[in-house]
Amino acid sequence: MSDFWDAASAIAITAATGVALGVALFEVVTRRKEQTDGQAAQARLVVSVIRGTSAEVTNHSSEPLLELRVIRADAESHGNPVAVRWPEDEQRIFYNVAPGQALLLELMEQGWGDLIDPELGYAVGPDPGIAPSGSTNIRLTVQFLDAAGLWWQRVGLRPPTRVVGEASEPVPNSD
Numbered sequence: 001m002s003d004f005w006d007a008a009s010a011i012a013i014t015a016a017t018g019v020a021l022g023v024a025l026f027e028v029v030t031r032r033k034e035q036t037d038g039q040a041a042q043a044r045l046v047v048s049v050i051r052g053t054s055a056e057v058t059n060h061s062s063e064p065l066l067e068l069r070v071i072r073a074d075a076e077s078h079g080n081p082v083a084v085r086w087p088e089d090e091q092r093i094f095y096n097v098a099p100g101q102a103l104l105l106e107l108m109e110q111g112w113g114d115l116i117d118p119e120l121g122y123a124v125g126p127d128p129g130i131a132p133s134g135s136t137n138i139r140l141t142v143q144f145l146d147a148a149g150l151w152w153q154r155v156g157l158r159p160p161t162r163v164v165g166e167a168s169e170p171v172p173n174s175d
Helices: 002-039
Strands: 046-051 054-059 065-077 080-084 093-097 102-106 114-116 123-126 136-145 151-155
Touching: 046 065, 046 136, 046 151, 054 065, 054 136
Parallel strands: none
Antiparallel strands: 046 054, 054 102, 065 080, 065 093, 065 136, 114 123, 136 151
16 A cells, blocks of 8 residues: 555655646746836837838837937838838938937838729829839838847837847848
């Protein structure tokens, strides 16, 4: 009978150890998630939008951004990526962006060929604009150094992601 109790005790100790390890692992994962959420609090409040021929990046947080880089602007046209351009002399690296400050960048209208009317099936004029007519997902990619000294990247309105290593340089206009 003693062998039965020895085996039952070993099983109970093993199960209790497994439960304790599971609880400890859950606590570690929860703390890391809370830490990451806390680190990303300022990054979630940096928002970029494109309206017409202007792009705007706003620091809605209560802390300054030590550095802000507008890396690229792009769109999707029929499932393909399309580069959005700006004037060559447009400033795209900014320092000490104050809380609540909005930065405005001008985007260039480009000639995209003829504008084809989908119902008529023929050209109805030129297709100017920052991206071809009917483009979707027009967005900015920005990287910034928050008040805690952490680099972040936001693509459009997607959640921010940490940048490990050096920040990227702004992408030049392509021909």
